[in-house]
Amino acid sequence: MIDASHPLTADTALRPAVLTDAPELAAALLRSRAHMAPREPARPQDFYTPQGQAERISGLLADRAGGRCMPWVLVDAEDRAIGSFTLSGIVLGPFRSGVLGYWVDARHNGRGLATAAVARICELARDELGLHRVEAGTMLDNVASQRVLLKCGFEEYGMAPRMLHIAGEWRDHRLFQRILHDGPPRA
Numbered sequence: 001m002i003d004a005s006h007p008l009t010a011d012t013a014l015r016p017a018v019l020t021d022a023p024e025l026a027a028a029l030l031r032s033r034a035h036m037a038p039r040e041p042a043r044p045q046d047f048y049t050p051q052g053q054a055e056r057i058s059g060l061l062a063d064r065a066g067g068r069c070m071p072w073v074l075v076d077a078e079d080r081a082i083g084s085f086t087l088s089g090i091v092l093g094p095f096r097s098g099v100l101g102y103w104v105d106a107r108h109n110g111r112g113l114a115t116a117a118v119a120r121i122c123e124l125a126r127d128e129l130g131l132h133r134v135e136a137g138t139m140l141d142n143v144a145s146q147r148v149l150l151k152c153g154f155e156e157y158g159m160a161p162r163m164l165h166i167a168g169e170w171r172d173h174r175l176f177q178r179i180l181h182d183g184p185p186r187a
Helices: 019-039 049-067 111-126 143-151
Strands: 006-009 013-017 070-076 082-091 099-102 133-139 153-165 169-179
Touching: 006 111, 013 111, 019 049, 019 082, 049 070, 049 082, 070 111, 082 111, 099 111, 111 133, 111 143, 133 143, 133 153, 143 169
Parallel strands: 099 133
Antiparallel strands: 006 013, 013 070, 070 082, 082 099, 133 169, 153 169
16 A cells, blocks of 8 residues: 655645544644534544544554555644545455545645645555546535545536435535546556
């Protein structure tokens, strides 16, 4: 799997998540909690703690070891986590696809960081993981995330009624995909 850091801007990089990111991710989630609340599922209080994030990262790293997931963190110039990007549900064989999810600390929104990270993840998914396709879903009114995906070459291909339980209700989602290449699957 991918284990190198990838610079995105002069002061940010994308790198694989590690367990020691838990305290900074918890702090960023707490800072961004109100901003993200309309688009997030209900979370237990301990999700927003270093221990809760350590448990989440441990699960992601286990899935990474099994080839089912690739978790990254967006870090600032001091290598502090300011966002999370996960390519999950990775399926190889003839399907060669994964599902992208992400968030960026509210203090860093509007700088193009999500766009840069998503573009880089698509390159890594194609070149390092040999994936054919990456998909993502957004709530119908999440125009900012839709803009990120469209800028990165995703196209909308449908709508999933009542896909996820978000902010107390089952919410419809727009579905996007990016075809990364049309070559044969890697062995």
